[in-house]
Amino acid sequence: MKCECHGHIIADGVSYAAAMERHKNGVDFDYVRGTLEKVRGCGVDFYRDGGDKYLVSAYAKTIAGEYGIDYRTPIWITHKKGCYGGMYGRAFETMKEYRALVEEALRLGADFVKLTVTGMLDFENGGEILGRPFTGEELREAVRIAKGEGLAVMAHVNGADFILEALDAGVDSVEHGFWPDERVIGHFLDTGAVWVPTSVTVYNQIGAGRYDDDVMRRILKAQRDVLVRAYEKGVLIACGSDAGANHVYQGKGTDDEMRLLHEMGIDPQKGNEEIMRRFKRQ
Ligand SMILES: [Zn+2]
Numbered sequence: 031m032k033c034e035c036h037g038h039i040i041a042d043g044v045s046y047a048a049a050m051e052r053h054k055n056g057v058d059f060d061y062v063r064g065t066l067e068k069v070r071g072c073g074v075d076f077y078r079d080g081g082d083k084y085l086v087s088a089y090a091k092t093i094a095g096e097y098g099i100d101y102r103t104p105i106w107i108t109h110k111k112g113c114y115g116g117m118y119g120r121a122f123e124t125m126k127e128y129r130a131l132v133e134e135a136l137r138l139g140a141d142f143v144k145l146t147v148t149g150m151l152d153f154e155n156g157g158e159i160l161g162r163p164f165t166g167e168e169l170r171e172a173v174r175i176a177k178g179e180g181l182a183v184m185a186h187v188n189g190a191d192f193i194l195e196a197l198d199a200g201v202d203s204v205e206h207g208f209w210p211d212e213r214v215i216g217h218f219l220d221t222g223a224v225w226v227p228t229s230v231t232v233y234n235q236i237g238a239g240r241y242d243d244d245v246m247r248r249i250l251k252a253q254r255d256v257l258v259r260a261y262e263k264g265v266l267i268a269c270g271s272d273a274g275a276n277h278v279y280q281g282k283g284t285d286d287e288m289r290l291l292h293e294m295g296i297d298p299q300k301g302n303e304e305i306m307r308r309f310k311r312q
Contacts, residue, residue, distance in 0.1 A: 033076040033302040034284040036184075036205055036226050036270025038118060039065055039090045040082035043279040046117065053084040062090050065280050069273075070097045072281030076302070078270070078309055079103040080184065080205070081144050082118045088138050102309050104144035104184060105135040110168065114149035114161040114186070125168065129175055136179060142309045143176040145169070147187035147196045151208055151232075153241040157249040159189045159209065170199045180312035190214060197221050202308050205270070208232070208249055210256040218265040224301045224308075226270035227257055230287040234277035254294060261296045268301030 039062065041049040052058050069077060077099050079087035087103040094101035108131050109115025111123045122128040132143055147169060149161025164172075176183050177200065185201035187193055190211040193204055197217040203224045207214070218225060229250060236246045261267055269291060271283035278286070291298050 031075050031302070031306075032073045032284065033078075033269055033298070033305070034069065034074050034271060034273055035076075035078045035203075035268040035302060035305045036080055036228055037069075037077055037273035037280065037283070038080050038082055038087070039077070039274065039280070040084060040086040040118070041274030043274055043277055043283065046276070049274070050084070053082075053086050057084065057086050057089045059089070062086060063093070066090060066094060066097045066099060069281045069284075070099060072284060074099065074281060074284055076100045076306055077102070078184075078305060080118065080186075080272070081106040083120060085138065091139055100306070102141040103139070104142050105138045105140045106131075107144045107146055107186070108132065108135070108172075109146045110164040112162055113146060113164045115146040119146070125171055125175070128172055132175060132179060132181070136181075140181070141311055142182040142184055142202075143172075144184045144186070145172055145201070147185050148189055148192045151188060151249065153235065153245060157208070157245055159192075163192055165192065165195050169195065173200045182308045182310075184309065193217075197223055203268070203305060206231070206272075208253050210253060212256060212259070214256065215260045215263055215265060218260060219263065222266070222304075224266040224268050224304050225257070225260065226268045226301075226305070227253060228270055228272040228275075228287065229253060229257075229290045230278055230283055231272045231275045233290055234286065238277055240276075257296065258294050261294070266301040266304050267291070267296050267298055268305045269298040
């Protein structure tokens with residue numbers, strides 16, 4: 031099986047703003063069909079979406095079977111108001127609101143919950159982590175509530191301390207995981223969580239002229255050093271490209287990420303299988 035374990039079908043890798051414009055007044059059905067065709071044309075038969083705020087992935091899931099794609103989605107990113115997640119998400123302020131969002135996503139066909147623990151990296155400023163993190167007891171409770179509904183948790187998180195916190199809270203997968211350190215390895219092994227590094231999101235910026243290539247290389251090297259050792263020690267690593275992100279194209283992005291993993295000597299098959307097994311409604 032060829033797996034895309036982290037994509038956002040709503041976006042095309044070219045322009046986030048144009049993608050939002052395209053669907054904001056209702057899902058562009060032709061776009062979704064065209065994209066599923068493209069993804070399938072690259073041989074992808076499993077696609078785990080990271081969600082979006084205009085229900086594009088929810089629609090994609092209903093027709094993906096026609097394209098021979100096993101499609102899973104959290105519907106949207108569920109994020110704490112004021113923390114990262116607004117680009118693809120719905121916000122909550124209280125845990126009561128969080129629960130209501132999870133229940134609404136379930137009614138719309140959600141297979142799992144996607145949370146954002148930290149923001150993205152600020153590529154303009156050395157790759158530092160952006161935004162206010164979602165941590166502590168609220169994070170743990172959010173994971174518990176998802177588990178109580180039989181749902182696995184996909185967590186967008188960067189930075190060693192935050193990765194540790196997410197793993198200790200019981201998330202099932204760590205998305206991105208840039209700026210890790212050696213400590214995360216033991217926590218991945220103890221919890222059995224899967225790491226979806228999406229290295230291509232940074233790699234494809236090299237030479238694109240938008241950011242300082244040295245910064246991109248530094249971010250990649252820091253991740254790669256820990257990833258390789260993590261894999262050697264048995265951490266499950268899956269192939270997800272964050273397809274739809276800037277310079278990461280649907281279908282092709284999956285191949286790009288696979289190539290990067292193979293260059294690191296990482297075979298994502300076991301990680302992919304674990305994602306397929308866990309990220310399904312129990
Ligand atoms: Zn995502």
